[in-house]
Amino acid sequence: GLPLEFVRMQAIRALLLPPLAAPVTPVASGPGHPLDPEQREAAEWDERPLILDAGPGTGKTRTLIARIRHLIDKDISPSNILALTYSNKAAAEMIERIETVSPASAPLIWVGTFHAFGLELLRLHHQAAGLPPDFKVLDEAMALAVLEGLLAELALVHFQNLWDPTIELKPILKAISRAKDEMVSAQDYVKAAEEGLRAAVSPEEIERAEKAVEVGRVYRIYQQALTDQNCLDFGDLVYRSTELLSRNPAIRDQIRAKHRHVLVDEYQDVNFASTSLLEQITD
8 A cells, every 4th residue: 555656665775775784772761771860850851842952872862762651651642652853763763762661652653754754744635735645755866867857948057067967966956955944945945046146246146146046946947847747855745744734724733632742853953844843743
């Protein structure tokens, strides 16, 4: 029942990537590894929002796992707990650690990346998001292929490379991805770039503004191509899911009612799109 593109990409990665190293046994926050007073205070915090500020190796993830165990011990339903992070590796580690402290609850807790959570929201509510049920998600290589197919209409000037026309597409795609991380649409990007060009005075300012206008034009063409091909790229997953919830209060309330306890690991990696999504899924 999984999308064909998803299965294909997983199969390709399994075939081409090097074998995974043996997993390191996670350190449990059980009786043998007691929390220090500050960690325990964070783990047993009440319903108010809390940001735990601590350096590397100080047990932030261990405290988060202890927090999950504390919630379960208070008879909070595991299905009401949402644990988010920023990489598949970190999510897998979190799942392993949860399994050590509460094996029965682990399958019921939603644990994963912001992008995976956004994808699930868009799959479940594709109609409200203005998407077809069979939309595809492009990885970076596939997104570059879309841009390569549009080269003839991009009319590149500052990003033109006669030796290899595709070599300048990567920095453009990264700029588009950064814009989506800041929830800046193609139309808003173009508008801001054109305003910057009108205000530019020195040759350096003019060239920089012209490049921004060119990126904005490519962004607009690229985004229309994604729409025409029923596709989303990686940056769309958090951006579009945030828009989905902000524009559909009934769906937002449903998500809030389900995920009463939201925990975020590696919060220092947040961007505007991910913090906006958090604002939508928390009261």
